[in-house]
Amino acid sequence: MTSSEVWDAATAAAYDADAAAQFAPGVLGPTVDLLHELAAGGPVLELAIGTGRVAVPLAERGLDVTGIELSEAMVAQLRHKVPATEIPVVVGDMATATAPGAGDYALVALVWNTLSNLRTQDEQVACFANAARHLRPGGRFVIELWVPPIQRLAPGEHAVPMTVSAEHVVIDTYDLLTQSCASHHYHHDPDGTVRSGVGHFRYAWPSECDLMARLAGLEPEARWADWDRTPFTATSPSHVSVWRKPQGVS
Template sequence: MGGFDASAYGRAIADVYDEMVEHLPTGPAVERVVRLAEGGPILEFGIGTGRLALPLAARGLAVSGIDASPDMVAVLRGKPGGDRIPVTIGDFSEVRAEGRFALVLLAFNTVFALPSQDAQVRCFHNAAAHLRPGGRFVIEAWVPDPTAFHDRTSLRLLSLSDDEVVVEAARLSPAEQFMHTTRLRMTPDGLRLLPANHRYAWPCELDLMARLAGMRREHRWADWSGAPFTDDSRAHVSVYRLLES
């Protein structure tokens, strides 16, 4: 897509990212990935500030990453152990990292940061190219819910405390399966606008992308704890395995 800048998200959010993801279920995610990696090594697409990568490395697993944002990776580098994780700067739908991995991880809806179906299909192929035979590609993403929109727009309160309010304004383009969002973060320091766009896909479309890349779904849960995925699930953790050839 013309004008797509994979580093834009990180440039806008890197300095406040860690504060904004404190509520995420990082512990259960790490436990699940440790079990699925069976000793590793692990490659994380969109490694960011190391929210998952650093605790995974602390569990003794070899972890590498790819990220398009030098700003996010600079935050990772500033943390204890962050300078020991090999990171390739580039677009994870295209760039190659050195090595073959037991598991490729793409967490926290980041597959939707890719701007088109073509880019997402390339991403699945790139994950497969980094996996050992039988290796796993693990994706965490939300389930699209067009019913949450009125006139294709929505305004949601995401968090509220005495010193922080986060609101998300979103506009849906169903024909393109695209959701434009800007989060407004209000703190005593002022107002920050945090844009993030999503080319969203239903879980079954991701399954098809996996098949195109020579992978098959092994698991789908509603969350990292392994809760069953049901009609009411608003998110999923999906595990694909590269077929042994």
């Protein structure tokens, strides 16, 4: 049983178009470059692989890539791009599912804020443990995660505009007691249709991630503000963090 919302066929079919900005070479290129470097030629497990935005170019660079993904509809979209023989995927919860080759991955990756799709602390802790148990000694766990923009909340307010454009408006609302966030999306399609939806998340601070990594037996290696290795600062809106499984630990 997972607290994550399961993405349906309509959401999956629209995903690549809705996420076009994340596919732009200036965004995706540095992501794939750094993941490729961190894998150092070894096998990669992507948690929440989605439609393969990151996994497909990593596999095209010659890495063995496997995925875990909760939504069968997202995997079906991936299958329009690559067969299961090239990028195998286990349909399941990234906090608990086991991929073939567990214990031998050089890199486990969980990108684009997706740790937050697990909406309880217990599940996020379990996800770090699951990542760690898939790694070989010396292997790396990397996440890309937003820093909760709580400082943008005006006193007494609980909503922050995250994206405002003619095509897409996103308003996030926060519950500071439960660390929960609801992300309200409004897409204005070219035919004039307005699609709306709401996603629910649990935010975690970088320090909480470090603690979850420590609980999983992982050691911190690096934290940057982005995939270009920009230094992380007190005002960085997100982070790319890397932890390693110590050598000699199986």
